[in-house]
Every structure is written in C-alpha cells, then in structure tokens.
Amino acid sequence: MKVAFQGEPGAYSEQAIFERWQTPETLPCETFDAVFEAVASGQAQAGLIPIENSLAGSIHQNYDLLLRYQLPIAGEHFLRVRHCLIGLPGASKDQLRRVRSHPQALGQCAAYLRSLNVKTEPVYDTAGSVKLLQTENDPSVAAIASRRAANLYGMEILEEGIEDNPENYTRFLEIRLTPPDIVVEDAKTSIVFTLKNSPGALFKALSVFALRDIDLTKIESRPLAGKPWEYLFYVDFLGATQTESARRALSHLEESALLLRVLGCYPRARLP
Amino acid sequence: MKVAFQGEPGAYSEQAIFERWQTPETLPCETFDAVFEAVASGQAQAGLIPIENSLAGSIHQNYDLLLRYQLPIAGEHFLRVRHCLIGLPGASKDQLRRVRSHPQALGQCAAYLRSLNVKTEPVYDTAGSVKLLQTENDPSVAAIASRRAANLYGMEILEEGIEDNPENYTRFLEIRLTPPDIVVEDAKTSIVFTLKNSPGALFKALSVFALRDIDLTKIESRPLAGKPWEYLFYVDFLGATQTESARRALSHLEESALLLRVLGCYPRARLP
Numbered sequence: 307m308k309v310a311f312q313g314e315p316g317a318y319s320e321q322a323i324f325e326r327w328q329t330p331e332t333l334p335c336e337t338f339d340a341v342f343e344a345v346a347s348g349q350a351q352a353g354l355i356p357i358e359n360s361l362a363g364s365i366h367q368n369y370d371l372l373l374r375y376q377l378p379i380a381g382e383h384f385l386r387v388r389h390c391l392i393g394l395p396g397a398s399k400d401q402l403r404r405v406r407s408h409p410q411a412l413g414q415c416a417a418y419l420r421s422l423n424v425k426t427e428p429v430y431d432t433a434g435s436v437k438l439l440q441t442e443n444d445p446s447v448a449a450i451a452s453r454r455a456a457n458l459y460g461m462e463i464l465e466e467g468i469e470d471n472p473e474n475y476t477r478f479l480e481i482r483l484t485p486p487d488i489v490v491e492d493a494k495t496s497i498v499f500t501l502k503n504s505p506g507a508l509f510k511a512l513s514v515f516a517l518r519d520i521d522l523t524k525i526e527s528r529p530l531a532g533k534p535w536e537y538l539f540y541v542d543f544l545g546a547t548q549t550e551s552a553r554r555a556l557s558h559l560e561e562s563a564l565l566l567r568v569l570g571c572y573p574r575a576r577l578p
Numbered sequence: 579m580k581v582a583f584q585g586e587p588g589a590y591s592e593q594a595i596f597e598r599w600q601t602p603e604t605l606p607c608e609t610f611d612a613v614f615e616a617v618a619s620g621q622a623q624a625g626l627i628p629i630e631n632s633l634a635g636s637i638h639q640n641y642d643l644l645l646r647y648q649l650p651i652a653g654e655h656f657l658r659v660r661h662c663l664i665g666l667p668g669a670s671k672d673q674l675r676r677v678r679s680h681p682q683a684l685g686q687c688a689a690y691l692r693s694l695n696v697k698t699e700p701v702y703d704t705a706g707s708v709k710l711l712q713t714e715n716d717p718s719v720a721a722i723a724s725r726r727a728a729n730l731y732g733m734e735i736l737e738e739g740i741e742d743n744p745e746n747y748t749r750f751l752e753i754r755l756t757p758p759d760i761v762v763e764d765a766k767t768s769i770v771f772t773l774k775n776s777p778g779a780l781f782k783a784l785s786v787f788a789l790r791d792i793d794l795t796k797i798e799s800r801p802l803a804g805k806p807w808e809y810l811f812y813v814d815f816l817g818a819t820q821t822e823s824a825r826r827a828l829s830h831l832e833e834s835a836l837l838l839r840v841l842g843c844y845p846r847a848r849l850p
Contacts, residue, residue: 337685360800363636370633409702413609413639428702430681473802508797509781509788516781525780526798528632529849530745577801 308333310341310350316433316455322385322478323354324454338368342375345481352380352482359387359476361414364526369498369540372481372569379496379570381480386578388474389415391465392436392456397445399464406435407450415450417470424448436461475578479570486572493546494523494574497556499563500530500538507562508539514558515543518551536564547571580605582613582622588705588727594657594750595626596726610640614647617753624652624754631659631748633686636798641770641812644753644841651768651842653752658850660746661687663737664708664728669717671736678707679722687722690740696720708733747850751842758844765818766795766846769828771835772802772810779834780811786830787815790823808836819843 310333311319323330333350335341344350355371358364372379389411393402405412405419406427412419419426429435435449436459448464449455456463479496501507508527515522524542545552547568560566582605583591595602605622607613616622627643630636644651661683665674677684677691678699684691691698701707707721708731720736721727728735751768773779780799787794796814817824819840832838 337688339685339688358635359638361639361642363630363634363638363800364798366631366635367633413611416609416611430700430702503793505791505793506788508794509784512781512784516778519777521775521777522780522799523801524799526636527794527796529795 307331307352308350310335310344310353312336312338312341312355314431314433314437316436316452316458318385318387318432318452318476319354319356319478320433321452321454322383322476325385326354326381326383326478326480338371342371342377342481345377345483346375348483352480353377354383354478354480356476357479359474361471361474362410364540366528368479369528369569372479373498373567375481377481377483378485379479379572380482380484380486381572382494382575383478383480384475384575384578385478386475387414387469388453388467389450389469390453390456390463391448391468392439392451392461393448393464394439394443394445395460395462397448397462397464401446402448403446405448405450406438408432408435411450414469414471414474418468433458480572485570488546488571488573490546490549492574493571494542494544495547495552495571496524496540496542496569497567498538498540498569499559499566500536501563503537508537511539511559511562514555515541518555520545520551520555544574579603579624580622582607582616582625584608584610584613584627586703586705586709588708588724588730590657590659590704590724590748591626591628591750592705593724593726594655594748597657598626598655598750598752610637610643614643614649614753617649617755618647620755624752625649626655626750626752628748629751632745633743634682636812638800640751641800641841644751645770645839647753649753649755650757651751651844652754652756652758653844654766654847655750655752656747656847656850657750658747659686659741660725660739661722661741662725662728662735663720663740664711664723664733665720665736666711666715666717667732667734669720669734669736673718674720675718677720677722678710680704680707683722686741686743686746689742705730752844757842760818760843760845762818762821764846765843766814766816767819767824767843768812768814768841769839770810770812770841771831771838772808773835775809780809783811783831783834786827787813790827792817792823792827816846
C-alpha cells in the first residue's frame, strides 16, 4: 500500500499514515498538489491530506484541490498532535541550551519551553529540525517533532506531550481514485456549495437538513474574493448519499445552490 | 501610534499595519500571545492579528486568544497578499539559480517558479529570507516576501504579484483596550457561541438572525476536542449590537446557547 503525503519523512502527516495503515509505503511530496497528482496518476494508491487542525483551522487550499481534481474522499482520520522534545541519544533535559522547530510547534509549546529556560530557534519544518540534530551531534540542542521523526533519525524522546494545549488534533482526509465501500449507518458525507448572499439564504439552505433531522458535523463559510456577494460553504453531515433522506435533502438544496458538489461519502471516524 | 504584530520586521502583518495607519510605530512579537499581552499591558496602543486567509483558512488560535484576553475587536483590515520576487540591487531574473522563502509562499508561487527554472529552498519566514540575501550578497539567489521586506532590507523587487492564485488575501483584526466608535449603518459584529449538538440546533440558532433579516458574513463550526457533542460557532453579522434587532437576536440566541460572547462590534471593511 503506497500512500502519498505532503512534507518530509517524519512529518505529522506521515505519522498519521502509520496510524491508519499496518505496513504502508509512504511517498513524501513537496506540495499538496503533488499529493493529488500522485493519486490521480496511480503513482500512489491513496493520499492523506490534512483538512483541519483544532488550533490552526481548516486548510482551504485542500478544499480547492478536492474540487479541482475530483478525487473522492475515501475516509477520515484524526491525529492527536503530541509534540515530542527530541535530543541526541543519552542527552538530558538539564544540559539543553537551545530548542529548534517550526515556529508553530514552538508556539504550541511556549509555556513548556519557558519552564526549560532554553533559547528557541525557528526552522521551516518539524522533521527537518530532528535531521539537523543528527548532523550537528551537539547534546545541548533539542528539536520538537513527532515520535516518528525521532525514530526515523535514531534520536531520543526526552519528553512526549509537551504541548501547552492538549486539545490539539488534526483531521486528515484519505483520497483515492474510486469511492470506498461504506456502511450506511456509519457514514459521513462532505459537500461544497455556493449561495447568492441574501439575508436568510444560508438559513433556507440549512433547512433542507433540519427538516429531515440530518445532523451536521461541520459548517464553514468562505467568502469568494472577486465575487463579493458569493460565498462557498463546506458542510459535513452524518449519513450516506444513497439514503432517501440525504438524496432528497441534496436535491432540495440544488434548487437554491449556484453550485453543489459531493466531495465524498465515507466511513465516519471519531475524535480521539 | 504603536501597533504590535506577530512576526519579523517585513512580515505581511507589518505590511498590513503600514496600509492601515499613516505613520505607525510597529512592535514585532514572537507569538500571538505576546501581541495580546502588549495591548493588554499598554505597551502597544493596538495589535493587528490575522484571523483568516482565503487559501489557508481561519486561525482558531486567535479566536481562543480573543476569548481569553477579552480585548475588544476594534476593526478589520483586508490585505491582498502580493508575493514579490526579491533580489540584490542590480540582479536580474536570468541569473537566478535558487529562490528561498517560507514553504507556504513557495507553494503559492509554484507555477511561476517552475517557469523560472530555479531550485527552491524552504526557510521558516518570508521576511527572514530577504534578510539572508543581504548577508550573503549572491546575485543568483532570490527571496519571496512582501514589498515592505524588500524596502526594509534595501533589496530590489524583480517582479511583483507572482502568486499563482490572485484570490489570496488575509483578513486582520485590530485589537485594543477599549471598543471603537462606530457608525451603526456600517458596523459588523463578531460573536462566538456553543450549542449542544442535536439535529437542528444550529438551524434554530440561525433562525434568530434569519427571522430579523440580519445578514451573516461568516459562519464556522469548530468541534471541541474532549467534548465530542459540543461545537463552537463563530458568526459575523452586519449590524451593530445596539440596534433593536441585533439586541433581540442575541437575547433570543442566549436561550439556546451554552455560551455566548460578543468579541466586538466595529466598522466594517470591504474585500479589496
């Protein structure tokens, strides 16, 4: 099983792949576009892309790519982001003078790092900060990255779960060439639609779900630049597109939506 | 006027400050927390924080900080993100071999960079990539950053607006110690609320606005980790809290919301 992801070996996306599949082969890609390309061309059997993080928000760019490539969502995966303090084998926390990582990871561990009384140094990539440790061989320097990055580069985890806010998780979507098999009772459907911006337009659009007791698990509006009166909406709901109520809801929604696209219907995952 | 922002001198946040104020003094901060601290302590008179980007999405962390610090939103500002290709004074595009920037900026200019036929090198910060040019003095290397970064470090803009997708803008919020003066007819209000997750709960919540013809300009749900059946919602609507209809809508919403907080009522800005 070959799965494409964006980032360097040891990135959190790669860790998510290792949680999701037993013995995957991973394909690192430089950009999200390249992940979609790899799946579309058959170079990889699946791709795993982050779609939202509980602290950083949704990644609109990946919604754009889902619309552009029309590859169906085949599943979802929640990764609890647990940052690790990583040092040379045998290093101790007392010796540390400097800690390096991506600015976002440093920011998410700010209180912990203050308690260590170390200097922080931003680099562009969490996994890259671990690779640097290997080259430099200085026990007074540590990195912040995933457990997988520590293992990959033969470094030692000095402490795990050092993030200030434990409610830090990323939701990933699996993309494939073909839709997955689903159990209707445990399915989730993701759609995108646009509405003319008039007062109450969204309220009417949501009525198609409320009238049928369909439960929404996500809603997000996104203004369309250059089209100041149009909005794009992302909605996830519990249920499968082939049920009578979902079929009717979508056909009802089509009456008022300027554009309506089903991005996928896939087995639902639970928050960790 | 002293305004705090997150990032290095020359960051896009700093460029937004220079668009918004005539002769500001800027205060660079390492983290978003530090921006809120600077305003809360009176070290800066205002702070300017990014809240959403048209490609990258909302920055949930800054919503958390708005709730935690309870500093009112005093205004909004849209920055059109125009990436510049920046080189040494006198350098030409034909000589270029390598281009450095933050991975997100490199990704947003991927097609352009392919046409230049150069190697890309990720670094942690857009402005930092320009600072490096100054130190190295190598005309075959360029950086991607804001116009302001080029001016700040005395470098030359080889081309402006090199991003593949022109619909790239960031919405910033101004935070202050006290609420702003507003004109009721041209105000926007930002609120946060939580609902018990039951089918139709959001539909009922939105009815308080639809019934009063109040126009929503943003809605976003955010699942609360650790509370699998609770959601946080961000809503922006056109109008001022002191109007009769908004007052009634919010009091109506309070009946079903577990938490309801007004983050600010401020002069509305238009998409550029």
